[in-house]
Amino acid sequence: MNDFAIGVFDSGIGGLTCVKELNRLMPNENIIYFGDTARIPYGTRSKETIKKYAAQDVEFMKKHEVKLIIAACGTVSSVLGADSRQFGETPFIGVLLPAAQAACAVTRNGKIGVIGTSATISSGAYGKAIRGIRRSITVAGNSCPLFVPLVENGFTDRENLVVKLVAEQYLGVVKKEGVDVLILGCTHYPVISEVIADYMGAGVTLISPGEEAAKHAFSFMAKSAMLSDRKDKGHNTYYVSDSTKQFAQNARLYLGEEIDEKALFKVDIEDLAL
Numbered sequence: 001m002n003d004f005a006i007g008v009f010d011s012g013i014g015g016l017t018c019v020k021e022l023n024r025l026m027p028n029e030n031i032i033y034f035g036d037t038a039r040i041p042y043g044t045r046s047k048e049t050i051k052k053y054a055a056q057d058v059e060f061m062k063k064h065e066v067k068l069i070i071a072a073c074g075t076v077s078s079v080l081g082a083d084s085r086q087f088g089e090t091p092f093i094g095v096l097l098p099a100a101q102a103a104c105a106v107t108r109n110g111k112i113g114v115i116g117t118s119a120t121i122s123s124g125a126y127g128k129a130i131r132g133i134r135r136s137i138t139v140a141g142n143s144c145p146l147f148v149p150l151v152e153n154g155f156t157d158r159e160n161l162v163v164k165l166v167a168e169q170y171l172g173v174v175k176k177e178g179v180d181v182l183i184l185g186c187t188h189y190p191v192i193s194e195v196i197a198d199y200m201g202a203g204v205t206l207i208s209p210g211e212e213a214a215k216h217a218f219s220f221m222a223k224s225a226m227l228s229d230r231k232d233k234g235h236n237t238y239y240v241s242d243s244t245k246q247f248a249q250n251a252r253l254y255l256g257e258e259i260d261e262k263a264l265f266k267v268d269i270e271d272l273a274l
């Protein structure tokens with residue numbers, strides 16, 4: 001069982017921010033990743049649809065030998081909220097609590113900003129999680145629906161005028177509140193963290209939920225004696241529901257290295273139907 005893989009899923013490539021940190025913290029673990037690239041974005045859909053997709057993603061994970069499932073997706077984590085443990089025996093974690101805890105630990109002025117998809121922001125889940133940790137903290141949020149398509153299409157350069165303009169438009173309301181921490185509440189956003197940081201200024205700490213979930217997974221697995229005893233480097237295997245070529249190209253941006261295309265497979269979306 002300890003040699004089973006860690007299962008990670010997202011609507012697209014954003015969850016690779018979590019995979020990168022998992023690889024760094026636990027290089028001997030195998031990882032199975034699923035990116036539902038045929039149905040991205042999740043963040044503009046209804047709660048019911050997001051829950052249905054999440055259940056299918058989890059079922060897909062369970063078809064493989066996984067010892068832990070991570071929803072490396074802010075949208076799924078926010079919509080499931082406290083329901084996150086509904087998926088049977090395999091432990092399941094999302095990005096919501098790890099990111100909220102990290103933000104609460106670093107804020108000095110008690111003002112935290114959260115940006116995310118429309119579904120994440122309208123769920124109010126981050127505010128609830130943060131106030132559950134420290135009641136006195138104020139939370140300013142804004143949805144940034146154009147960030148995901150920009151990132152998925154490779155508009156990530158620090159000097160890209162389109163991204164800079166969109167960032168200015170979305171982040172203004174949060175900056176105005178004087179936050180000193182900003183949760184990048186969608187796992188796609190860390191790829192444009194330089195643009196976001198440039199606009200928010202040096203005094204604002206950015207939190208990457210994918211990275212925080214990976215750290216949380218590491219301590220959870222260590223505490224639960226779930227770490228692999230493997231001596232060799234672990235393998236990452238990737239599954240996507242749309243073009244493998246596009247995924248491989250974009251994945252480089254997230255992982256900072258090429259992915260092994262022999263370990264990249266397309267799955268038929270129909271197989272995900274429950």
Ligand code: DGL
Nearest residue numbers: 014041042043074075187
């Ligand atoms: N990566 C997903 C998240 O963290 C967002 C992308 C989407 O809208 O599907 O929310």
